[in-house]
Amino acid sequence: MKHSMDQDILKVLLTEEEIRRRVQEIGKELYDRFEDKNPLFVGVLNGCFMFMADLVRATQVRSQMEFIGVSSYQNGTKSSGVVQITRDLQHDITGRNIIIVEDILDSGNTLAYLRGYLKSKGAGSVTIVTLLDKPSRRREDIVADYAGFVVPDEFVVGYGLDYAQSYRNLPYIGVLKPEVYSK
Ligand code: IMP
Ligand code: MG
Secondary structure, X not given: OOOHHHHOEEEEEEOHHHHHHHHHHHHHHHHHHXXXXXXXXXXXXXXXXXXXXXXXXHOOOOOEEEEEEEEEEEEOOEEEEEEEEEEOOOOOOOOOXXXXXXXXXXXXXXHHHHHHHHHHOOOOEEEEEEEEEOHHHOOOOOOOOEXXXXXXXXXXXXXXXXEOOXXXXXXXXXXXXXXXXXX
């Protein structure tokens, strides 16, 4: 049965199974690299929540978890590049090996800001993991250490990613029909 959310999707870009397999692969790579490093996963709210839950279970190392909230202000269709922390970390990160977990790396504003912020707070190392990478839109000099999938310059939703706060609970990642924006 097609649900009303599914009817807003133009095409499925990544199926549940494709996402699951890729998350397992990244988990294995992180395991090999961080096995004895007691890393701190820092998830970027809200988009990270589903990826984070699957990724930390695929990475069975001793580790801790935190979440950080950020918002980047929009100027019409363009991101202003101004990033603000809306929910800060709850613990000291001095000397910690941080693994940032992000849903999508787009212009790079958010991650460029966060990387600088975490370093200014004394992080020992900062590793960037993003589920999706849209390199065509990059404005900041930032490269993910681990990227699940490279995606084209289309607006995608599902598996944590939203449009106007909806569609986050779709189990796959899809491209939204253009008419949904103009509703
Ligand atoms: P950046 O700061 O431009 O790299 O933007 C990153 C943030 O923009 C992500 O964490 C998402 O919240 C949001 N974003 C960018 N592209 C998309 C998309 O295609 N779908 C949903 N959210 C997106
Ligand atoms: Mg986000």
